[in-house]
Amino acid sequence: MIPLATVQRLAARPHAPLHHLDASETAVLRVDAARQVTEADRQWIGFAATLSPDDLLKSLRGWWRCDAPSVAAAGALPVTVSGYVVAVLTGLETWEKNERGRHAFPQARLAGYVTDLATPAKTLTATDAADRELADLLLGTRLASHSGGAIAYVSTRTTD
Incomplete structure (x- = not known):
C-alpha cells in the first residue's frame, strides 16, 4: 500500500519541461521495474534505484524499434516508469542497427536518475554541465506517453 500523502505528492508533480529540448519531439523510453536476466553484458533489465x-x-x-535520428535529435532520452521520469540518457549521437531492424545507442550515458520518486531524490551522474542541467530539469517530473512498444514519441511544444 502506498500512503495517501505520497500518492497526492506524485499526482501534484509538475509536467516535464520538454520545451527546453532542442527538437519538436522527444523519444521516451518506457520501462518496468528491474528484473534479473541472463545476458552476457548485463544482469538486469529495467529500472531500480538500488542499482x-x-x-x-x-x-x-x-x-529498440525506433526512428534512431528522432531519438538522437532531442539530445536526451527520458526514461519513465508509470509516467514519471526516473532516469535520463544522453550521448545518443551514434547508433547501430541489427538484422531485426532494431537500434541501439552504444555511446549512451546515464546523465542522472532518481533514488526516491516520492521525495524526489536525484543523483546526477553526467560530467557534462549541459547534460547535468537537462537531467536535473527532467528527473522526477510527469511525462505521459503512449505507445505499443518501449519507445514513444512526445511533442516538446506542449505542456504535457
Whole structure:
C-alpha cells in the first residue's frame, strides 16, 4: 500500500519541461521495474534505484524499434516508469542497427536518475554541465506517453 500523502505528492508533480529540448519531439523510453536476466553484458533489465550507475546504464540500454535520428535529435532520452521520469540518457549521437531492424545507442550515458520518486531524490551522474542541467530539469517530473512498444514519441511544444 502506498500512503495517501505520497500518492497526492506524485499526482501534484509538475509536467516535464520538454520545451527546453532542442527538437519538436522527444523519444521516451518506457520501462518496468528491474528484473534479473541472463545476458552476457548485463544482469538486469529495467529500472531500480538500488542499482549502481554502471548496472543501471546497462539495464536501460537495449535494442529498440525506433526512428534512431528522432531519438538522437532531442539530445536526451527520458526514461519513465508509470509516467514519471526516473532516469535520463544522453550521448545518443551514434547508433547501430541489427538484422531485426532494431537500434541501439552504444555511446549512451546515464546523465542522472532518481533514488526516491516520492521525495524526489536525484543523483546526477553526467560530467557534462549541459547534460547535468537537462537531467536535473527532467528527473522526477510527469511525462505521459503512449505507445505499443518501449519507445514513444512526445511533442516538446506542449505542456504535457
